[in-house]
Amino acid sequence: MCEDLGFERLLSEEGFFARLLGRSPSGGGREPLYGADLPVVLLTGGPGMGKGRLLRAVRDSFATKVPVIHLDCASPVYADRAEPEPGARSAATEALVEVARRLSTWQGTGGSFAFPRFFTGLAMIATGVTGGTPDAVAAEVERYEELPQKQRFRGLGAGDFWRGVLRGAIRNLLTTLSGQTLDPYSASVSTALLDALFAGLAPRGRAELARIYGAYPGAAGQPEHGLRGLAADFQAGGDERELAESFLFRALRQDIEAAYASASGWLRRVGRPGLLLDHAEAPLGEQLLRAVLTDRRGGQRDRVVVVGTARRADGGAFLYGGLPPREVPAPAEFRPADGGPPEWSPRTGAEADRAPLAGGVLLLRMPFLTGDQLRRETERVQRPAQPEHGANRRRMDAAVARLSGGRPHTVIRLAAAAAAFRMPADANDREILDAPLRLTGDGVPERPVADVLLQELIMEQLPVRLPAEHHDQWLDLLTHLSVAHDKECADVLLRHHQSGHVHRLTAHHVARLLTDTGWPSCERHFIGDFGLRQLLVHRLYGLRPDGAAWYADHHLLRDHYTARVAAAGRTGGGPAADGGGRTGDGGRTAGTGPVTGTGSATHAGSATHTGSGADADAPDGAAFRSVVAHRMNHHLVSGGVDDVVRYLAATLPGRPEEWCAELLEIAQAPYPGGADTRRERARGLVAAEGPALRRTVDQLLHAVWLCEERTRPTGRETARTLAKLLDLLSIMEFDGAGQLGRTATEWSGLAENEQPLLRCTCTDQLGRRR
Structure with a gap:
């Protein structure tokens, strides 16, 4: 698989990321985009659009030329690392420490980075360690001992204004207190730690800590007060902890900025550093994005290029401050197919510091594959075609295009599965979905490509806000909803398939979760993505022998709308145009089986109705102009072809x-x-x-x-x-x-x-x- 499939222009020597990072993949300098004020770039697109693939491609293309750190915000590793000391660590702090550690070993142009500002804040929250004794605090602080100073500059002389924040200094000082009687978590431990942090610092070092931590809420310019407040807020949890974590992220970015802004950094460092946040829709990612956007809205500047992923087309609800997105000025957006990136500048004015965060982002719409790109990918994985198979390959290319809709991941999987597949004559495109696909890895068995795609696009990308009790049934619910058109239709299916469950999802909930996950909506189909709907329809038909689950769902909906038509007739809404020619009987007469003419009987009725098909009008927002048409749609696909023909001929x-x-x-x-x-x-x-x-x-x-x-x-x-x-x-x-x-x-x-x-x-x- 080509890692840059569909991303060639974005990753090129003169492409968007070369200009954003100020350096090309080959190392040449580029005029940076957007000057000193930077937007946070959000790659928007649903599952299978290649957001994570693009971030990895950016890392691989640029990481040897400029410091680029890739962080998976959905990884459990950060919460796992924080678990042993929940009072002194969190998933957010562990993720930030990961970024600092990788940059502290950067070997490219300009050398490694040091993080004395960030280290100072980490040291203070270490006072919340279990036990709270000097020894315990010292052991916790020692986890970060490599961060405050560059490896090759240990023991700098008097010229370094961070001298004193050196390896072992804090541990040695706190160890001297271990023989004293100090209450755990007492002010004495914090005071000793503050003394150790400030001892021996040059005036410039003290001034820098005052600038950073004196700005902490409530510090009134006093860094000691700011650091105590940071530790207290972190240990308080909730919103207070998030404030402390956001401030630590600011300190980390300030350390990076200082490495570029110093005299030596100005001469030796090139381009801009990058932080790539994969799965940024996860709570950790959203928190980091909110922190940097809030700082930049408030006037804080740094040159860190922050690129995150966003499943939602609007970038995420948190950007809009609780307001409907339509009431907030739309964020700038960039569609690569439309040319170069747009102009961008931060929002200004008296209200700018309270404006929704959407003004600080640039939405990069992940591109669908063009027809040429799609054909190149299918040709890449196809076996050399014999002349007699040329027609089959063209048919396969068209089928892959329709079922994928140009969604890159789906294209890649379908093209690989179709490589040795021969499409039966006059077959439906969904035939491909049964083609076997062998994934890489020893001992990995072949699986139908439909199963692989459902696992990767749905089960591995569950909605972030889907309650845990619904995780196991999410795929099944979506499978049944593949036959739904609007919310009424979907609610009928959901009530039936969640019968007996204490916790139930409504059509409104599911629609919101699908939107949050990045799946598009459609006014005529509840599952609004064509390719996803075909996958789910295919699964529904195969759930039970002979398509029994398919027919049962369509019969359920047909019966619902039959009752709706009958009720309209009883309440004076006109003749019950149910296709059965019987006002108010609900259509309960013998009908046909499946479309092929074989199968169990269903109730349908004869179509002798002579009135208008719009007698029972559909409500606003429905997918059909009438309830009758909605009923006939489900009757058509579940065995009532002849009834539908009679109805259409009569009307x-x-x-x-x-x-x-x-x-x-x-x-x-x-x-x-x-x-x-x-x-x-x-x-x-x-x-x-x-x-x-x-x-x-x-x-x-x-x-x-x-x-x-x-x-x-x-x-x-x-x-x-x-x-x-x-x-x-x-x-x-x-x-x-x-x-x-x-x-x-x-x-x-x-x-x-x-x-x-x-x-x-x-x-x-x-x-x-x-």
Whole structure:
């Protein structure tokens, strides 16, 4: 796998990161972007968009030229290191210590970094160590003894204004107190530690500590007060601890800044240092981002390039101070495909220090792969194609493009699985999802690529705020929700599949969690990402033999909307246009089984209704113009094809424009597993009974269904079929027939160019990504 797949322009010699860091991957200097005031750059994109891959590529490309530290904010290692001494350590402090330790061993241009300011704060919070005795505090402080001074400058002479903060000085002093009787956590221990920190410091060293820690809230310019307050806040926990941790992060950045701003640093150091925060949506990452953004909003300057990841498209709710994002000036954003980075400057004015943090970020929208990039990746992993397999490879490329939507990680996995796969004739794209994929590693068995993707995109990237009691059922819930269209539809499924659970998620909760995780929304599909929805639909059909879980979910929704239609009829909302021709009976008559004509009976009813399909109007925000259309959609895909045909044939006369819109809504549905007879049925090769109008509507329904599913090519043949069938209808003897000629032209043009007939957010994005 090419690490920079899709990132070539960002990582190039003249690319965004070369200018942001002030140095190219080959070591050449570059004019830095944005001057002394820097935005925090957030890479935005959902699972599989390559945020972590890009951060690793930045580290690998630049880390030998400028100091670049990569931190995984979701790693449990920092909390694990803090656990033995919860009063003196935290996940945040351990992560900051990790950054300082790596920079203290930096061997590139300018040499290693020292962290005396940061070390001073760490030493003070060490007074919260278990026992609180001088020996215990000294042992804790000794963990950081390599940080205050560069390794090669141990024992600097009088010219170094940090002299006195040397190896062993604090331990030696505190050890002399160990024989005395001191109460654990008493002021005597803190006083002794402060004396040790300040003993022997040159005036400039004292002034620097005064500048840093004298600015701590409540210190009134006195560094000793600031350090005592820092330790007290850290030990208090909660918001007070977060304030102390944020201040330590400031001290660390000030140490880095000092290494560049000094006379020797100005001569010897080049570019800008970088801190790359992977999984920055995790609590630790959000805390670090909030700290640096708050400091910079308040006027604190440093040259550390902070790049984090953000699943949410808006960068994260914490950026907006509790206000709806639409009420806050939009952050600057950069789409690599649109050219160079935008202008950026910090927000100014009287209210700037209280403005939402969104003004301090630049959102870098992670790029989807272009068609050329996608083809190059599939060609890279394909075996050399024989001429007779050329058509199969083109078919596979198109299938990978549709199922991935250009999402880089999905492209990589699907392309690898498809390398030796032969697509059956006239197959649905989802056939690829059963292709075996062997991941790297000894003894790793092959697994269907669908299972790998679901594990990597869902189970390994659970929503940060998903309650623990729902972790085990998250994938199952999303699987059932793959057939939902709007929140009402989703709530019906959630109530059913969480029956008996004390803690339940609603459609509102799930929609918010999906947004937080970076999955897009769509006005017609509850699972708004086309590729993710296909993965989940595929899993749903395979959950139980013969697609039983699939049919059960669609039947559940069909029955719900049947009851809605019946209720509308009872309350005077017009005739119950349920496709059953029976007002108020809920459609409880014998119907057909699965679409293929085999399977258990379902209740459906005959379609002798002659009224409008919009009798039972859908509420605002629903995915369908009527409850009837919603019901018919689920009935279509769960065994009621003939009923839907009868309904459509009965409701066409007199309302061709409304009817066409309703047809598109009904037919925007996935096709179940098993043999697909739609193409033959659309072409009239499957015997159908009834008058000419009904037979033609039958064929048209199946042609439209093929176009709307978006998981197979349509092309010229289907376009011709659409045009022919609509033209036939346009010359029949019913009211408004002639209006269908224009529809024939429009729909056939869209189908010929592989465009959806009914547009929605996810199908529009699908077309643009390709």
